[in-house]
Amino acid sequence: MAVSSSSSSALVLPSIASRTGISPSLPSLRFPRRTRQISLCSSSSPTPMEEEPLQAEESRSKFTDFPHVSPAHRDLMAELVSSVETRLRPDLHPCTLPPDVQFYQNPNGSALAALHVRKGLPSSPIDFIIGSWIHGSKLPPGGVDLNITTLYTYLRPSTDAPNFLIEFIQTSPLSLVLILDLPPRKDLVMHPDYLKVFYEDTQLDRHRERLMLLPEVRPYYSRSLYVRASFSPSSILVSIEANSVDRMEDIVRDHVSPVAKEMLEIWLELCACAERGEVGVDESRELARRDRVFRNKGFEIDLESSYPRLFGQEVANRVLRVLRDVILNA
Amino acid sequence: MAVSSSSSSALVLPSIASRTGISPSLPSLRFPRRTRQISLCSSSSPTPMEEEPLQAEESRSKFTDFPHVSPAHRDLMAELVSSVETRLRPDLHPCTLPPDVQFYQNPNGSALAALHVRKGLPSSPIDFIIGSWIHGSKLPPGGVDLNITTLYTYLRPSTDAPNFLIEFIQTSPLSLVLILDLPPRKDLVMHPDYLKVFYEDTQLDRHRERLMLLPEVRPYYSRSLYVRASFSPSSILVSIEANSVDRMEDIVRDHVSPVAKEMLEIWLELCACAERGEVGVDESRELARRDRVFRNKGFEIDLESSYPRLFGQEVANRVLRVLRDVILNA
Numbered sequence: 001m002a003v004s005s006s007s008s009s010a011l012v013l014p015s016i017a018s019r020t021g022i023s024p025s026l027p028s029l030r031f032p033r034r035t036r037q038i039s040l041c042s043s044s045s046p047t048p049m050e051e052e053p054l055q056a057e058e059s060r061s062k063f064t065d066f067p068h069v070s071p072a073h074r075d076l077m078a079e080l081v082s083s084v085e086t087r088l089r090p091d092l093h094p095c096t097l098p099p100d101v102q103f104y105q106n107p108n109g110s111a112l113a114a115l116h117v118r119k120g121l122p123s124s125p126i127d128f129i130i131g132s133w134i135h136g137s138k139l140p141p142g143g144v145d146l147n148i149t150t151l152y153t154y155l156r157p158s159t160d161a162p163n164f165l166i167e168f169i170q171t172s173p174l175s176l177v178l179i180l181d182l183p184p185r186k187d188l189v190m191h192p193d194y195l196k197v198f199y200e201d202t203q204l205d206r207h208r209e210r211l212m213l214l215p216e217v218r219p220y221y222s223r224s225l226y227v228r229a230s231f232s233p234s235s236i237l238v239s240i241e242a243n244s245v246d247r248m249e250d251i252v253r254d255h256v257s258p259v260a261k262e263m264l265e266i267w268l269e270l271c272a273c274a275e276r277g278e279v280g281v282d283e284s285r286e287l288a289r290r291d292r293v294f295r296n297k298g299f300e301i302d303l304e305s306s307y308p309r310l311f312g313q314e315v316a317n318r319v320l321r322v323l324r325d326v327i328l329n330a
Numbered sequence: 331m332a333v334s335s336s337s338s339s340a341l342v343l344p345s346i347a348s349r350t351g352i353s354p355s356l357p358s359l360r361f362p363r364r365t366r367q368i369s370l371c372s373s374s375s376p377t378p379m380e381e382e383p384l385q386a387e388e389s390r391s392k393f394t395d396f397p398h399v400s401p402a403h404r405d406l407m408a409e410l411v412s413s414v415e416t417r418l419r420p421d422l423h424p425c426t427l428p429p430d431v432q433f434y435q436n437p438n439g440s441a442l443a444a445l446h447v448r449k450g451l452p453s454s455p456i457d458f459i460i461g462s463w464i465h466g467s468k469l470p471p472g473g474v475d476l477n478i479t480t481l482y483t484y485l486r487p488s489t490d491a492p493n494f495l496i497e498f499i500q501t502s503p504l505s506l507v508l509i510l511d512l513p514p515r516k517d518l519v520m521h522p523d524y525l526k527v528f529y530e531d532t533q534l535d536r537h538r539e540r541l542m543l544l545p546e547v548r549p550y551y552s553r554s555l556y557v558r559a560s561f562s563p564s565s566i567l568v569s570i571e572a573n574s575v576d577r578m579e580d581i582v583r584d585h586v587s588p589v590a591k592e593m594l595e596i597w598l599e600l601c602a603c604a605e606r607g608e609v610g611v612d613e614s615r616e617l618a619r620r621d622r623v624f625r626n627k628g629f630e631i632d633l634e635s636s637y638p639r640l641f642g643q644e645v646a647n648r649v650l651r652v653l654r655d656v657i658l659n660a
Binding site: 187188189190192195199200205219221225226228229230232233234289290293294297 | 517518519520522525529530535549555556558559560562563564619620623624627
């Protein structure tokens with residue numbers, strides 16, 4: 001297949017979507033309590049979804065359709081995106097990607113993608129959030145059907161708090177890789193207090209332990225050692241092999257979904273919205289340096305190597321130019 | 331049991347030994363080619379084993395007896411220690427631990443240990459090597475028989491190369507935890523070139539992949555997130571559950587042993603003995619800071635919490651005082 005499930009591993013979350021996707025329901029309708037939730041991240045009142053510019057709302061709803069994945073998978077991703085956008089709304093600009101980067105495909109239409117990026121306001125600790133889905137149909141070699149859905153949030157070096165990442169890589173209805181983590185932004189060996197605050201006191205590891213109890217769940221190892229090194233010690237990197245589509249739906253709905261929502265909630269409360277106090281100038285400079293190395297390396301591993309193969313050079317160039325600007329020059 | 335197999339995880343390698351151990355054969359007899367091997371780490375000629383002081387040799391042979399573990403396990407540990415001591419001999423002082431720290435036990439004799447430490451000469455990149463074995467018999471709760479064998483090598487901040495660690499934790503003849511790694515001494519996210527030199531170019535991950543092919547082998551997760559964070563992304567942290575003693579012997583002899591020897595060989599060639607050029611003053615200071623944090627935290631997690639429970643406060647105090655001096659003030 002063009003994008004290997006074991007080499008891809010969303011450091012910076014690639015994403016492709018289809019213009020053909022039909023939106024069965026908006027996340028704002030599906031999760032009405034969430035969309036009205038009060039933001040903790042800003043002192044300003046939350047802006048109701050209805051007041052957003054129509055274009056931004058349309059773009060968002062197309063992205064959150066996730067039209068090529070199963071209902072449980074789609075519901076979870078849509079709810080996570082909705083939670084993030086609702087809680088962080090006062091901190092975020094609308095998505096201003098060009099239309100042909102919000103949705104794009106390869107020349108023969110076998111690979112499709114949606115991309116959704118919202119940058120943080122200058123006053124916000126949020127640098128940007130980025131969500132995507134990629135759908136590949138009968139990709140060579142082997143005619144694999146591929147679905148990758150991702151949500152990644154990046155914080156600014158004004159805070160040292162971890163980022164948030166969820167990614168599903170699916171190469172058949174019975175096989176799923178899940179990557180779910182709060183990737184640390186400091187060297188944990190050098191900073192045991194940081195490990196304690198964000199990973200030990202939050203008991204993040206119990207979520208991994210909970211999923212590992214399922215007989216269908218196995219540890220997953222990214223081929224890239226750099227990618228592995230970027231995760232926290234409580235990261236969830238698992239492959240799930242179910243013996244039926246129904247069982248896979250059960251696992252995603254009853255086990256993966258609550259874990260992902262709880263971990264996102266921890267991130268929202270403790271990392272994105274907490275009053276941890278700004279870090280000092282030297283520490284912020286060091287965080288910015290580490291973030292820059294990580295993003296450059298992630299961009300190289302995740303996107304530059306796979307996008308031309310998947311979408312052809314012309315489309316890849318167009319999308320990567322925009323992504324480079326967002327990720328590396330944010 | 332007094333030392334939990336899932337909480338213990340040799341950052342700094344505890345070790346206990348028995349004065350009752352009978353040495354079936356010396357490693358120098360069992361592996362004659364190794365003990366005569368030419369050291370690559372010093373321009374001085376290797377000192378033949380026979381020329382070492384008798385007391386040091388006696389101490390070493392008692393430690394390398396590993397009297398309470400299976401033949402394959404004992405042979406492997408003895409051969410690893412022999413390889414390290416032979417190759418690094420011109421760099422190492424003899425073991426000068428007090429006799430009651432080289433061998434000690436708890437008041438009722440149910441927990442025994444041997445400890446072996448050799449500090450590096452001032453001109454050497456080796457800070458110290460430390461080896462140990464602990465044997466516990468019918469330990470509460472549950473009457474567990476425990477065996478822990480460890481070899482850990484620490485480098486000085488004059489080089490940034492990784493350390494080497496192997497530890498076996500055995501709580502029954504059919505159950506074994508193996509920890510085998512070259513723990514990095516830099517933040518790998520910040521230093522992808524370091525990751526490339528020591529982990530990618532050496533293809534270290536193939537050893538983990540090889541062991542994971544065995545149906546008896548499963549990933550192992552230390553309870554301590556700090557300990558997990560200290561390992562490399564190609565670390566081997568596995569539990570092995572065999573259905574017979576013979577099968578466990580086969581696994582250790584035919585699979586674990588070659589992997590451990592190859593990884594030690596990589597460490598000796600690339601880390602302990604290579605001419606990588608000394609690091610600069612600022613980098614060395616940063617390495618020393620990181621080493622210090624890591625050793626302090628490891629000492630606290632690995633030793634301070636488990637030694638009093640296993641050996642009683644008086645023996646623990648005696649041994650930990652010496653270990654603290656070696657590990658934290660080396």
